[in-house]
Ligand SMILES: Nc1nc2c(ncn2[C@@H]2O[C@H](COP(=O)(O)OP(=O)(O)OP(=O)(O)O)[C@@H](O)[C@H]2O)c(=O)[nH]1
């Protein structure tokens with residue numbers, strides 16, 4: 001018997017959500033029509049990003065924030081993305097998102113995934129997973145992602161509010177704050193505030209934020225929140241900061257702006273991905289690309305005139321030369 005996955009997702013079925021996310025993960029053809037049908041039902045969830053170096057307490061914080069949201073009767077979807085992990089299917093990630101408190105709660109859906117070099121890009125995939133949870137009726141979707149490199153920055157652009165988690169004693173704060181982090185952080189969380197060096201880190205981050213905010217628009221100055229996630233300390237303040245940022249985005253019109261930018265970016269990426277996929281497949285026909293490579297090796301062709309050939313053949317209206 002055929003299952004109507006779209007209808008099931010719209011009912012909030014965890015099994016259907018999990019299945020379609022797996023299709024997305026495997027770039028299974030069945031994902032496409034499903035995504036197209038659920039799309040009109042997306043855009044209601046508030047998307048929260050939590051990023052930071054490994055072991056900084058992202059999952060513990062996610063668990064705490066989830067608990068507070070559930071107390072307000074809000075439902076939560078969680079996607080844990082690990083761009084650096086070589087593991088597939090995530091036994092490791094399974095451990096990483098230890099969310100024992102919520103495992104029996106139907107108001108919470110959790111999914112973890114490790115990288116497998118998704119052709120469509122990790123951000124693209126994350127966007128898909130978020131949409132499934134959004135259509136499944138989750139009020140909040142939390143994206144937890146490890147690290148502070150370009151992949152994470154891209155993943156975090158999917159979020160409405162991004163929290164960057166730092167802890168004392170890692171010593172790479174200044175460095176990581178240069179690497180695009182200040183650009184995406186709406187809220188800084190200094191977790192493990194029970195550890196030595198927390199006050200110093202707090203001052204350092206505050207200083208950098210103030211310096212940065214004095215040049216750019218001051219409409220939103222990222223707050224720096226102190227937490228001890230293992231004791232649940234500071235989580236309420238964190239949720240207050242998240243809510244304040246949401247109100248700021250909504251009232252200033254920046255939420256719409258963000259979402260417009262995201263739709264543009266996503267649409268362009270989807271076009272890119274699809275055109276590239278089609279051309280790659282056609283070039284694979286009759287090993288045509290292999291023959292081209294051989295001809296390039298023999299100096300009969302070069303990559304530049306191969307590009308010309310391809311564009312002129314398949315996009316004749318954009319004829320090169
Ligand atoms: N001392 C102290 N330990 C904490 C705090 N928050 C989390 N931890 C501990 O730090 C370890 C890592 O916590 P996680 O929540 O798994 O961290 P994470 O950032 O999700 O880790 P990865 O997903 O593996 O990158 C666990 O042993 C937690 O118990 C805190 O505020 N203080």
Ligand SMILES: [Mg+2]
Pocket residue numbers: 058059060096097144
């Ligand atoms: Mg984790």
